[in-house]
Amino acid sequence: MAIHSSTRTDVNRSAILARLGAGGPASRADLARALTLSPALITQLVKDLITDGLVVELDQAPSNGGRPARMLGLAASAGRAVGVKVVADHVAFVEVGIDGQVVRSASTPFDATSSTFVSELVERIREFIGSGSDVNLLGLGVGVPGSVDSPGNGVVESAQLGWNGVELGDALRRAIGLPVIVENNVNALAVAERLFGLGRSHDDFLVVTIGTGIGAGIVVDGSVLRSASGGAGEIGHIPVADDGPRCTCGNDGCLESLISEAALVAQARSAGAIEPAAGIDALLAAADGGDEGALGIFREAGRLLGRTLAGIVHTIDPALVVVLGEGTSAWRHWSPGFEPAFRSHLLRHRRSIPVEVETWQDQSWAQGAAALVLATPFDAAGAGDQGRLIRARLAGQVATP
Template identity: 45%
Template sequence: MRWGAGFVSGDMTRTAVLALLARRGPLSRAQIAELLDLSPATITQGTRRLLAEGLLVEEAPRPSQGGGRPSIPLALVPESAHTIGIQVAHEHVTGVTCRLDAEVVHSFRHTFDPAAPDALQTLITLIRTEIDEARHRGLPLAGVGVAVPGIVDPETGTLRMSVRLGWNGLPLAARLREALGVPVFVDNDISAVTAAERLYGPGADEADFLLAAIGQGIGLGMVLDGAPYRGALGAAGEFGHMPVQPDGPVCVCGNRGCLESLVSTEALLRRAHDAGILPAASDLDDLGTAARNGDPAAVALLQTAATLLGRALAGVVNLLGPRSVVVIGEITALWDLLGEPMHAVLLDHLLPCVRDTTIEVRPWDDELIAASAARVVLAAPLAAPRQRG
């Protein structure tokens, strides 16, 4: 498992060991060292600290297959630490509490108005309620992870810009840390999902992959040479703001013809309403039903979206050369309609040497971003390497 130059520090070893055991279950020190491609001495030293902290426990020895000394498996103690994850969106706040093994044990959802004068205080109150509940239940709390749509400074957790929330230059991590009195890590929502995928998902075995999130907004998570890539100012991955149509509609960012203004779920519904395909109160399921029933205008709308998306993805794949692309988001509900035409366009524009790049589509989970934010706390050295909890 390659983690990228400079990322396998003591803290990163800790993160990698805990995530590996969460995915694979009990393993011996030798197995951990082999799977993480680290020295046995490094693993022995790192696991000694984790055992002392009560995060790991030694299980009964197992006979060696080669007839040597029995191996002693190490296992997580799932209840030894918990994290709270928060997704802040422009209409709601979703939250979860996770155990050390990344299992969700509690979740909630509240309506939320980021434009309200007391929006930040409302967010603080919601998180404090969850912290109090965790403490009431006697759950050891490692910290809080917060995922937001927008550009987050990886060093400070400051939300530089969020056109969705209307929050700009907000030192969100510092404000939450001061108000809540617990470690808090703030990350871009798609970056949080990408870091969690790198640690806990199938992407844990991939050193180079992309994660394309397509819903009301569009973002791109990137793992390059084993580590998430965020750019110098945390602004990497704004895939939705790639210009694709000079005379296209005005985007929420203020520019014209961005990919997001044409193929996000919000844009598709708006265009379907404007074209008279659907009434104003319709949703994504209604658009899918119209296309599956053969409505030519609905089919044409989705065909155009598939073409634009395929071209844009081809450009990114040609540029970065990942082994795989994972597609998530509300758009996946329409993938039976979009997938085949998008893939055909993608292949038409890919360089021959990267045409074996796989496209994997995951069913959308409304709690995914919040759960990933919870895992950012454990993944802090990887997900937010310079923020201080």
């Protein structure tokens, strides 16, 4: 019932700005409908935002049969976000506008297992922020492989990084002086899909990543599912074989132990489909060249993924599946195994569910992280104190000449 986390005015002002960013120019009537606020309130809020130099009136739209609408757009200075993606051996950065457009990006080496990894990360982040222009930064979004207690707090458990109870959020807040949102990197991708991608027109969809790891971001009723301890979406550890290979998690027969990039490479090496020192690029090249062993490895991976995703579709009933991650570069070889396995295990009325594979770039992970900041204006109570600070920074701006 009550909104505690921000003043209501901050919530509304930041929602208007974020909506103009994510959705493009809109009229007052559009904003009232989209944000379910009365036209009277929108008029008041927009008047103040225009006075504060954050919103500008654009051309009039053609009439819809009545008074023509006056379109509104964002002023150029309306704030930016930085996204950081952390993996074991490097860190990627992007700086984006409120519309999600990438202004600049960078990537630097990094050792997540070093005993001074936090201060090294802080240094890298300071360098990236310091080399940007003097535009208002709303906050920092950080995506990590692993689970996070809550995005507004940011305590990380990550086997891949070797981190156990690392208070990353607090450390970065203290060192950088910006609001910081920390989230699992696949969940961050799902947030980005919801805001800027194919998920914009769906309240319920599934993001699946293939590549180094196998993971899922589950969007339900417009929000990413985190559940009890922030660990929803760990589909890589769904058991799919009773006596399958040993997984990095210690169990046997997890999906990931069979279809992660490392697993495919290991199978290919064992089968002689590639040289013992070759990697995934060689496997893809072999499959492209028609090698039956390589094709079979990808087909079987697709089959296992398809069957497993069919079960997930029955469990959570999404309207769309989006496939992302480094592994998508090989999707043409996964698909022959994936499609029949997936659709034949779906109930009849679900067999036409769309599965979309999007164009992947390494900076996509960092864009996902940045989206964590950009999404907070849409959730009045979301991300606790950090969310409130971000909304205040977005809503409280006054443009300087």
